[in-house]
Amino acid sequence: MTATLRTRAVHAGRDDLTDLGVHAAPLDLSTTYPSRDSVEEAGRIDEFAATGSLSGLPVYGRLSNPTVERFEKALAELEGFEDAVAFATGMAAVSASLLAVVAQGKRHVVAVRPVYGCTDHMLTSGLLGTEVTWADPEDVASALRPDTGLVLLETPANPTLREVDVAEIVRAAGEVPVLVDNTFATPVLQRPGRHGARFVLHSATKFLGGHGDVMGGVVACSAEDAGMLRQIRFATGGVLHPLAGYMLLRGLSTLPLRVNAASATAAELVERLRGHANVSAVHYPGIGGPLIAFEVDGDPHALIGAVRLITPAVSLGSVDSLIQHPASISHRIVAEDDRHGAGVTDRLIRMSVGLEDVEDLWHDLDQALKAC
Numbered sequence: 001m002t003a004t005l006r007t008r009a010v011h012a013g014r015d016d017l018t019d020l021g022v023h024a025a026p027l028d029l030s031t032t033y034p035s036r037d038s039v040e041e042a043g044r045i046d047e048f049a050a051t052g053s054l055s056g057l058p059v060y061g062r063l064s065n066p067t068v069e070r071f072e073k074a075l076a077e078l079e080g081f082e083d084a085v086a087f088a089t090g091m092a093a094v095s096a097s098l099l100a101v102v103a104q105g106k107r108h109v110v111a112v113r114p115v116y117g118c119t120d121h122m123l124t125s126g127l128l129g130t131e132v133t134w135a136d137p138e139d140v141a142s143a144l145r146p147d148t149g150l151v152l153l154e155t156p157a158n159p160t161l162r163e164v165d166v167a168e169i170v171r172a173a174g175e176v177p178v179l180v181d182n183t184f185a186t187p188v189l190q191r192p193g194r195h196g197a198r199f200v201l202h203s204a205t206k207f208l209g210g211h212g213d214v215m216g217g218v219v220a221c222s223a224e225d226a227g228m229l230r231q232i233r234f235a236t237g238g239v240l241h242p243l244a245g246y247m248l249l250r251g252l253s254t255l256p257l258r259v260n261a262a263s264a265t266a267a268e269l270v271e272r273l274r275g276h277a278n279v280s281a282v283h284y285p286g287i288g289g290p291l292i293a294f295e296v297d298g299d300p301h302a303l304i305g306a307v308r309l310i311t312p313a314v315s316l317g318s319v320d321s322l323i324q325h326p327a328s329i330s331h332r333i334v335a336e337d338d339r340h341g342a343g344v345t346d347r348l349i350r351m352s353v354g355l356e357d358v359e360d361l362w363h364d365l366d367q368a369l370k371a372c
Helices: 005-012 036-049 067-080 088-102 117-125 137-143 166-173 221-237 242-253 255-274 302-306 336-341 357-370
Strands: 083-087 110-111 131-134 147-152 178-181 198-201 215-219 279-283 291-296 322-324 348-352
Touching: 005 242, 005 357, 036 221, 067 083, 067 215, 083 088, 083 221, 088 117, 088 147, 088 198, 088 215, 088 221, 117 147, 131 336, 137 147, 137 166, 147 166, 166 178, 215 221, 242 255, 242 291, 255 279, 255 291, 255 322, 255 357, 302 357, 336 348
Parallel strands: 110 131, 110 147, 147 178, 178 198
Antiparallel strands: 083 215, 198 215, 279 291, 291 348, 322 348
């Protein structure tokens, strides 16, 4: 019998604990690992240099950490991949993915807007040596070039919640690998690898951690691709701290419960927002989820200033509900014309629904909407 995702979320990365005689996953804070056999240690370093993998004992915290590896193993299992590589932040994960493209001599990226504002900026600026062509989903195939190394998208997209058919993008991309940012959906709602995505990225800071108190990023992929990403992580130093790895592994255990509960509340709020006199449009993905986007008729800044229960803050995926004005915060770094072209209007509000009671959330939303 194959265990459900809910069961695997509890046990992934912890399957060996009974044999170890412990209940909670060990937290290894070591930065270095002693060895009396320097010849054997040299062999492990050679192995890492050649493949990006490391067998046997650890060597140094920038190469690997046992606690972080537990989180990586668990996330890979939930997403249905061989391996995963964790990073200090979501943007460190994006950066490593782009550097992997450059390292292979294919610096061109095709991307579908909207994406997270800092990802948009990273691609548009070319800071890492990449060149981007922004394309609508139906134009991905025609945007490909001989030097295209990656097709990148988010679905549901940040912050409009636009959905893209991953399987269609994979078909359009052909031999070019597809990276899907799955931060908003999580493996609870969709697993892009089942539709052919070669890389699945998360800002682990969001739903994977789930409590607004840990930062991280992670990319699920094949073992071979993981080797390349680990070599880049070693060279650039964007490692996930072991304590963060411990907290993210703990967060995964309640991920399905949190996402499903928040999604049910979000769906109810969506229906009420659609009937509100001060709301001109509501955006909600077909797969559901805890994220809502809506446009107000009045002043969006007044709404942000008027909430009392909902937390007015950037980010998402916490147990408490967060609300923000993307044009002012998460997507401020994106040029105004590009923002508007991607549907990020000046009246758009993004809300990440938490675990509060739906009636309490609605009361706060309703009074804030009336204030704008």
